[in-house]
Amino acid sequence: MSDESLRGAALLDALESGAVRVATRGDDGAWTVHAWVKQAILELFRESEIVDMGVEAAPGAFRDKAPLPVRRFDAASGVRLVPGGSAVRRGAHLAPGVVCMPPMYVNVGAFVGAGTMIDSHALVGSCAQVGAGVHVSAAAQLGGVLEPPGARPVIVEDGCFVGGNSGVYEGVLVRAGAVIAAGVVLTATTRVYDLVHERELGGTREAPLEVPAGAVVVPGTRPAASAWARERGLAAVCALITKYRDARTDAATALEGALR
Numbered sequence: 181m182s183d184e185s186l187r188g189a190a191l192l193d194a195l196e197s198g199a200v201r202v203a204t205r206g207d208d209g210a211w212t213v214h215a216w217v218k219q220a221i222l223e224l225f226r227e228s229e230i231v232d233m234g235v236e237a238a239p240g241a242f243r244d245k246a247p248l249p250v251r252r253f254d255a256a257s258g259v260r261l262v263p264g265g266s267a268v269r270r271g272a273h274l275a276p277g278v279v280c281m282p283p284m285y286v287n288v289g290a291f292v293g294a295g296t297m298i299d300s301h302a303l304v305g306s307c308a309q310v311g312a313g314v315h316v317s318a319a320a321q322l323g324g325v326l327e328p329p330g331a332r333p334v335i336v337e338d339g340c341f342v343g344g345n346s347g348v349y350e351g352v353l354v355r356a357g358a359v360i361a362a363g364v365v366l367t368a369t370t371r372v373y374d375l376v377h378e379r380e381l382g383g384t385r386e387a388p389l390e391v392p393a394g395a396v397v398v399p400g401t402r403p404a405a406s407a408w409a410r411e412r413g414l415a416a417v418c419a420l421i422t423k424y425r426d427a428r429t430d431a432a433t434a435l436e437g438a439l440r
Contacts, residue, residue: 183200184216186200186220187220187223187224188224188247189247191217191220191221191224191271192224192247192248192270192271192288195217195271195272195273195288195289195291196251196270196271196272196273197273198273198275198291200214200217201214201217201273201291201309202214202217202218202289202291202307202309202333203307203309203332203333203335205337211309211332211335211353213330213331213332213333215329215330216329217289218289218307218326218327218329218330219329221271221288221289221306221307221326222326222327222329224245224247224248225245228245228246228247228248229245229246230243230244230245230246231243231244231245231246233249233250247270248269248270248271248288249270250267250268250269250270251268251269251270251272251274253268253274257274257276258275258276258277258278259274259275259276259277259278259280260278260279260280261280262279262280262281262282263282264281264282264283265282265283266280266281266282266283266284266285267283267285267286268280268285268286269285269286269287269288270288271288271289272286272287272288272289272290272291272292272304273290273291273292274286274292275292275293275294275295275296275312276294277294277295277296278292278293278294278295278296278297278298279296279297279298280298281297281298281299281300281302281318282300283300283301284298284299284300284301284302284303284304285302285303285304286298286304287303287304287305287306287307287308287324288306288307289306289307289324289326289333290304290305290306290307290308290309290310290324291308291309291310292304292310292314293310293311293312293313293314293338294312294313295312295313296310296311296312296313296314296315296316297314297315297316298316299315299316299317299318299319299320299344300318300319301318301319302316302317302318302319302320302321302322303320303321303322303323304316304322305321305322305323305324305325305334306324306325306326306333307324307325307326307333307334308322308323308324308325308333308334308335308336309333309334309335309336310322310335310336311336311337311338311339311340311356312338312339313338313339314336314338314339314340314341314342315340315341315342316336316342317341317342317343317344317346317362318344318345319344319345320342320343320344320345320346320347320348321346321347321348321349322334322336322342322347322348323347323348323349323350325350325351331351332351332353332388333351334348334349334350334351334352334353335351335352335353335354336348336354337353337354337355337356337357337358337393338356338357339356339357340354340356340357340358340359340360341358341359341360342354342360343359343360343361343362343363343364344362344363345362345363346360346361346362346363346364346365346366347364347365347366348360348366349365349366349367349368350367350368350369350385350388351368351388352366352367352368352370352383352388352389352390352391353388353389353390353391354366354391355390355391355392355393355394355395356393356394357393357394357425358391358392358393358394358395358396358397358425359395359396359397359425360391360397361396361397361398361399363399364397364398364399364419365417365419366389366391366397366419367388367389368383368384368385368388368389369382369383369384369385369388369389370382370383370389370418370419371402371418371419372389372391372397372418372419372420372421373400373402373418373419373420373421374392374395374421375420375421375422376421376422376423376424377421381421392421392424394424394425395421395424395425396421396422396423396424396425397419397420397421397422398419398420398422399417399419399420400417400418400419400420401415401416401417401418402415402416402418403415403416404416
């Protein structure tokens with residue numbers, strides 16, 4: 181992680197192998213962002229020209245930055261990439277056992293841990309960090325964060341379940357084993373109300389929201405603050421922690437292992 185001289189193809193190779201990551205977790209659970217990696221990716225974008233990138237069936241069909249073609253995987257990679265319009269960009273790490281259902285997309289700088297499933301129409305954005313044994317459900321979005329370089333990327337730790345049509349953006353950290361229910365949208369400043377521990381969680385742009393380990397998060401609303409809004413029964417979107425993961429939750433998500 182300390183070789184800040186890595187640039188160009190050498191950096192992309194290191195990202196793909198997992199030898200270099202945009203962010204790493206310490207023994208104390210704290211995540212460290214390696215701003216130099218994001219800065220090097222940004223430099224790559226700035227310094228590279230756009231070229232034709234075709235495939236055998238459609239030469240010249242695509243145009244992108246020259247160093248960032250779509251990745252190819254062989255049997256040794258242990259990655260299962262199902263046909264149907266998916267793409268993994270150069271500089272993204274997919275560990276053995278990852279399953280990619282079409283169509284899905286993984287952007288440069290992302291890290292996807294062993295045994296994770298990325299379902300149809302799902303996005304793992306630039307520099308997003310996804311742990312092992314995660315399910316990113318259909319149409320779920322894990323946003324990309326490249327700028328500023330020091331900003332924390334979206335992080336989803338081991339064993340999480342990210343429900344369909346949900347979104348995790350702006351550097352939100354989802355701790356291990358959490359369940360993000362279908363339709364939940366989390367940003368850096370989203371208010372999350374923990375009904376179990378009777379507390380309010382939130383974040384800022386500089387210190388984005390953190391979802392506790394094992395939390396089960398569902399969509400919710402809260403009354404809008406102004407008298408005018410109250411008169412009309414208006415409400416603002418929020419998220420609710422209704423419980424923490426238990427045997428029933430595990431049973432409900434156990435099917436995912438069989439599907440993989």
